[in-house]
Amino acid sequence: MTNQPMMETMGQWRVTVWEEENFQGKRCEFHMECPNIMERGFRRIRSVKVENGPWVGYEYPEFQGQQFILEKGDYPRWEAWSGNTGYRTEHMLSFRPVKSANVPM
Incomplete structure (x- = not known):
């Protein structure tokens, strides 16, 4: 298996965030x-x-507190990512892509 070109790897993750709902x-x-996000x-x-x-x-x-898995799609309000859990937070302050190694079979 060959390594992916750098441009393909860089385009692997993309997210847009908004300050308001x-x-x-x-x-x-x-x-x-x-x-x-506050540093931005x-x-x-x-x-x-x-x-x-x-x-x-x-x-x-700094990637602390409650975690939310975000898959491809739209999340217009906090309920869309936090679900119906008893613990609710109405905002996010940090995020990162999920990276995984490609393991040859």
Whole structure:
């Protein structure tokens, strides 16, 4: 099995985040992890659109707190990623792509 070209690997993950619900307010697109969205001038993340790859969102900066698995699709409000659990958080403050090794069979 050959290694993937760098451009193909870089395009493997893409997520767009918005500061407000329903894809409103400040927005930014990411292709790699973001340990603290507040360092990018955001107060919080309230809606997400995953274009490529699976991601994990976290309640707090530095990948701390409640974790949320984000697969390809739209997440217009916090209920879309937090589900019906007893523990609810209305925002995310950090996120990163899920990377896995390709193991030859």
